[in-house]
Amino acid sequence: MSDRKAWVKPTITPHRTGLSNKFGSNHRQQWAADIEGVPVAELLARHGSPLFVISERVLRDNARRLRRAFSTRYPRVRFAWSYKTNYLGAVCAVMHQEGAWAEVVSEFEYRKARALGVPGERIVFNGPCKSRGALETAVAEGALVQIDHLDELYALEDVARTTGRSIPVALRLNFDTGYTETWSRFGFNLESGQALDAVRRIAANARLRLVGLHSHLGTFILDTRAYVAQINTLYGFMEAIEAETGCLIEYLDIGGGFASQNALQGIYLPPEQAAPSPEQYADAICTALLAAGQTRLRAGKPLPVLVLETGRAVVDSAEMLVTRVVANKRLPDGRRGVVLDGGINLLFTALWYNHAVMPTRPLEGLAEETVLYGPLCMNIDVMRQSVMLPQLDVGDSLVFSHVGAYNNTQWMQFITLRPAVVMISESGAVDVVREAETLETVTSPENLPERLMELFPGGLPD
């Protein structure tokens, strides 16, 4: 007797003539039963589904690769971990262990960094909304404030006057590089002369000392030439204001914006071809910095420190979201629909990325166009608009990857609770770094007025 083949559910696939597909259908059977050597089934059994899984090894590797790429090309590099990208304590702690400062954009983030044990003077304080109290604390603790607008400058002048302290400050600038949309709502505009006015105002104040210039071009910047243009503009401005006001700029903060290996929706090329590697970013940026720096060295001035606030490119590929199939559906247009237990309330970035999706067992049958839905009763809760997948069973798990950036900070408790986050250490140990939320998590901050305590004073409704 021959071995019996497994039964596969029949699939009806329409023939579409006249349409071509450059990439063909995905015939490769890709699957992975474990993450960093830990079986996915075991993770789900222990910590529930859905589940965020962070690989400490990948996180450290990414951080080190980025550091190596820049520190072997430029002598003075500083990394500041962008808290908003992922401020889970464990993630921040790993980044600080890898030598990063903290880059925060709110009073809450500032306090989170302080609570983690980051000294004030290793914090870069950005953002358009810093309260007077936050500024006072930051100045008292020696944090580096990067000023966003004139009212903040006035406030800092006042803090300096009332406390009698000398405050080192930096300015956020915005300008057109020709490569990206200008984020002109942040910082001082260069072309209009607003930035120069601010510099002169700072120079006129004996208590404020301008030590840095900051600019952030935007996000997911795929053309390294944008950074070259940014650096040349910043360098020109730095030299000009140093000559005019006699200040010494110690650092240039070029923000973040490096692309991760995620597929942006609407981008034709696959990410490994579209997104520059850390080395390619470093090559462009450091070559521009060194070339611009030669005249500076000859003049006997130190090269400015390069400050990077890279978030996405470091953490994105270090985290995955594991979900389970709740149901299969056949949609009226013939596509298959799959309902998962994790949706865009957890994976906000599904709105602009086509995340890679990986089953955890080899799937039988033909791959067909499938829509992956989340658990919300909202029309927008789509995890993937279209992905080629063979038949899935209820209870199968799917792993969404490159989810480390912005999801654990932008996720929300909406309709469902937020799940646990675990970190797999380099030795393979699994630690829960954020517990799954419970009903308590939602209800404990709530206050129910006494008059509302009794729900059905007139007896249960009919």
Place this chain on the structure above:
Amino acid sequence: MSKDALRGILGGYANVVFAGHPAVGALICAATFAHPSAGVAGLLAAAIGWSTARWSGLSPLLYRLCACNALLTGLALGAVFPLSLALLSLVVTAAVMAAWLTAVLTDLLWRIGRLPALSLAFVLVTLAVSFAAHANLGVGGIEAAGADFLGQPWDGFLTALGSAFFSPYPAVGLAVLAGILVSSRYLAILAVTGYVFGHLLFVFWAGDGAEMMGRWGGFNFILTAMALGGIFAVPGVASFLAAMAGVAVAALVATAGFRVFLDFGLPSLALPFVSATLLVLAALRLRVADGSPVLVLERPDAPEKLLEKARLARARGTDGRAVAVALPFFGEWQVSQGFEGSHTHQQAWRHALDFELRADGRAFRDAGKDLGDYYCFGLPVLAPVAGRVAACRDDLPDNPPGETELRHNWGNYLLIHLYGTRYVLLAHLRQHSLKVRAGESVGLGQPVAACGSSGRSPVPHLHLHVQEGEALGSPTVPFFLSCVIVSASDERKFRLTSVPSSGDGVAAPAREGKLARALHLPTGKKLAYRLRAGSEGEWRQRELSCDTSLLGLRYLSSDQGARAVFEENSTLLAFYDRTGGKDEFFDLWLLAVGVTPFGETVHAWEDAPPARLLPLSPLERCAVALFHPFGASLKSSYRRTWDQKAGVWRQTGTHVLGVAGGELSLRTEMDVDPARGCVALTADMGKRHWRAESSVAGTDS
């Protein structure tokens, strides 16, 4: 007579036996009156010699040597001829001649090969004048000592020593020996050894009949041994051997001179010493390779001082035996082949380093099949020294991984001319990556090319060596990396100097310039402190100030006259050459700062400052002198941490000196404020305690 003149004249006496202190000169001066005629003529000549130099407007550096040569001329004439007006007039004239000739010979010999003039002027002038004197002065002559003084063989040695001042009496010799002992124990040892060896050779060659002459001329062997073994060369085995070789030459010249004296009545005076010493120094100066003995013709000094400087230089890597180079790249790379490596760093090319970049133990990502997979490929290569590009090429293609190209061993390369015959080679560079051309000058740390894999290079890496000669592939010479952080087997340590081994990681310490700015000592800066010894008691006001000497050396001096030279460059601040009077606070301050690297990430390092900087009690000072008769250096370890609360860098130093099985240990602690520099100093040694605090913020005048 002015104080200067007195010091200069007595210095001339001390100078004969290479002692520095005028008190030694005074002792010897008194001793020369054992032969009154010689004593009078000598003192007169010394005074005339000094005055001639002074009133001719010669460099003050020459006063002593002029006095010294004139003194010897006077002593020689006074010893041989009876005292008379005619003799004194001759002595005056001869002293003027000797002074001027000293100046001329000093200039001439310096130009020829930085050679010292020694007592050559005395020899020439005395010979000339003695012919003149013979014309109408009756010969007096020296009478040999009668009775035994200390008994043989000591009398022989002491007679020889006294003969250096034309007083061949053991008692005079004893005074001279005492003078030598006061200024340097090692010189005394050299004097004895030189005499014994030279005298044996002389008697062996000239016969037993020359015994007495050997004693009288024996000072030649003594002086030769002292000059070569401990004044113009750093003391050590090599300089000792050179000194003995010099003594042998002197003995040969003395033997020949003996014959000439017997036949023609011409004394050889100090000729054996002068000729042997100049011969050895001139020959050693012509060496093409650095090596032992290390000559210090520019800065001769007492051997103990030379040793102290040599130890400090060795600890800081500035002893001139090897070339200091900086890292030729940014970030941390690994050494893939060190000195005496197993692949190609052998024989004439053994002093070389190969670097590559590894992550998790591998030099490449993915399969390593493409050059681009190698982490170091294409990374910027920096000039490890400042110099001029002697030669370069970058037209050769980079080899695919695993392949080598043996026809062009070095591949694309950059050869930088450092100085003299020293060249620095960077090899296997990436094709078309050179940013400089032959003839251009390059600055330290300037990006010059990219790391590649051309020539004999199976995988991308960077080859660095220092070579002797301009031809590509000339023999290599020792060099070291200066101010680097070396990672070896899980330990990361800052090193002032390092020759890393294969597998070590090396990186330049990060410098944000804050420490450099905090510790900057511009000329004119004053550091004011209030100081207290013990935990209670009076606070005393002290002040240190920065200045620049005539010759461009920058120094720190205290309000009590102590002073130390310092070097401040882009990587560190280093103090050396402490001179001037006693000043406990100044010495503690020096020990606390010592050599201070500016890298903010540098937390620990070592140094070897002189032991005389320790604040010792007279008893401890005696013990140290007893156990370290030739001077000693401290074993100093420094640690630096950032004190968050106080907002200062705290630099603690532990300074240890082994004495009699135990050890003396001093702990210093210096607080460096980012804005105000060195603000507080604490020192503890046993039960003693010092505390100094900046009393005024460092003011620039």
